[in-house]
Amino acid sequence: MAYDAEDTKRRIFTAATAEFAEHGLAGARVDRIAAAAKANKQAIYLYYGGKEKLFAAVLRAKLEEIHVAISLDPEALAESVGQIFDWHQQHPELIRLLLWEALETCGDGPGEGEEERRAGFRAKACLLAANVAPGLPEQARVRAAQDLLFTIMGLIAWNFAVPGMCRLVLDEESDQAALARRREAVIAAARRLAAAPSPS
Template identity: 75%
Template sequence: MAYDAEDTRRRIFEAATAEFAEHGLAGARVDRIATAAKANKQAIYLYYGSKEKLFAAILRAKLEEIRVSISIDPDAMAESVGQIFDWYREHPELIRLLLWEALEAGDEPESEQEFRAGFREKVHHLAEGGAVRHLPEETRVRAAQDLLFTVMGLIAWNFAVPRTCRIVLDEQTDQDALARRRRTVIEAARRLASTPGVQG
């Protein structure tokens, strides 16, 4: 059978995503990634250069995935938030990767600029309608930025600390807690999006 470089890269990427989500950058082991990917360690260094560069590549890809997969309709905020909540529930590795990145990885100014541009696009879309429509043009973008980040926090924290979520809500299972939180977050987003006093 001929060597399939793209399939090897895909297997490495998937194995490394699971490894980094579980152990972080410092705790991840290249040999475990290689074993899980059914690849040799040399292939990992050949394709990605280092463990740090592999982590950065995965984080960039995951952030890009969420950027293109998720949109917020400024006139249907609650429905959009429900969809985003479901996306996070189906991709729990993203929150873990972001938490590890905040704890362990340094700044990457180049990739940061790339993602700033992507989020600016979402913010401008949000600024065209919904809760910030009535604001003066010079404050509308900042208000939309604050609204977007607030909504992201309302969603993400549920998946960052699932045990705390379950305990605080006094639910027996993570599933029960998340179902309850989904309803609550959607309602909170609906109220935020309909509040005429939202300011930047």
């Protein structure tokens, strides 16, 4: 059977996603990734340049995945929030990767791909700005939209960052029941936030 480089890269990427989500950057082991991917350790360095670059590639790809899968509709923000919530429920690894990034790589200056990610979020905020705080000047509307976007991201992400705490605080019997309840609450909160009057 001929060697398939793309299949090897895909297997490494899948194994790395699981390894980094479980153990973070510092705790991840290249030999475990290689074993799970049924690949040679040298292939990881050849295709990705090392553990840190592989982590950055995995995180960048997962963020791109949600960007492609979900469109933020400023005319139907609550519905978009429900879709984003559902995506995170189906892909809990993104929140774990972001938490590991925050714990292990932040504070050392701009990280790899930071400007690209910043530009993507700026574009989303500009899209929202048309419907946020219409009485304000353009720059103030963009800033209000950025605050709204980050607040909504927090409302969604915290449920998946601490699912056990979510279950306990809401006094539900299962994570699934707690998340179903939280989904409705987050959508309702997003609807109220989007309809809030402009700050003076």
